[in-house]
Amino acid sequence: MSTPTGAPVFHVVVLAGGRSSRLGGTPKAGLRRDGRTLVELTVDAVQGAAGVVVVGPADLAIPAGVLRTREDPPFSGPAAGIAAGLAALEALSEADWTMTLACDMPEVARAVPLLLAAARAAPEADGHIGVTPEGRRQPLVALYRTEALRAAYADQDPTNRSVRSFTHDLLLQEVTVGEDATADVDTWDDVHTFRLS
Structure with a gap:
């Protein structure tokens, strides 16, 4: 995945390992719109990334060229997923920035x-x-500066902790995005609203 000249060099951690309890255990990442799964749509949204890792189960189909890992233990929360993703990305050349995206936001490309x-x-x-x-x-x-995000996670157990508990001391600038860009799929009503199947 190439990065255009002058653009920030960034990696991406895509979180796709939740229980989908309000969908009766139906994996959100595998829901489809126009033949593309939610995890595929999320990866499509970051085509300029220097590297992408999907944090999710081994049976989840992911696009070619994308790394895969799993939080340990499984289902131990998004902070643990980010920690696992950061560890997997160490196999790649360093990037100045690391983006974190949940795979259950169909319009996150915006x-x-x-x-x-x-x-x-x-x-x-x-x-x-x-x-x-x-x-x-x-x-x-x-989108976090990689060095700052790694330092926030250093020597800490992320199991069942919130992402905010790691990032609250970081100097984060707010970027206003449309409500639809962060709207997630939690219920079957959401599945229908976003025209997923």
Whole structure:
């Protein structure tokens, strides 16, 4: 995956390992729109990334050229997923930035260019976090300076902890994104709203 000249060099951690309990255990990552799964749509949204890792189960189909890993133990939360993703990305050449995305946001592609533009405009920040027009921060639609994110996770057990518990001390600039960009699929009503199957 190539990075255009002048654009931030970034890796991506895609979280796809939840229980989908409100969908009766139906894996969200495998839901489809127009023949593409949610995990495929999420990877499509970051075509400019230097590397991508999907954190999810071994039986989840992922696009070619994408790394795979799993949080340990499984289902131990998004913070543990990010920690596993960071460890897997160590196999690649270093990138200045690391984006974190949940795979259950069908319109997240709308937020990606806004985060990258913010990094170009304010490269000194520890990161840039997607915020809805109502002011709700979404740490799984965010672009963190890799060094700062790794330092926040260093020597800590992420099991069953929130992402915010790791990032609350980082200097994060808020990036307003559309409500639809961070809307996630939690219920069967959401599945129908987003025209998934």
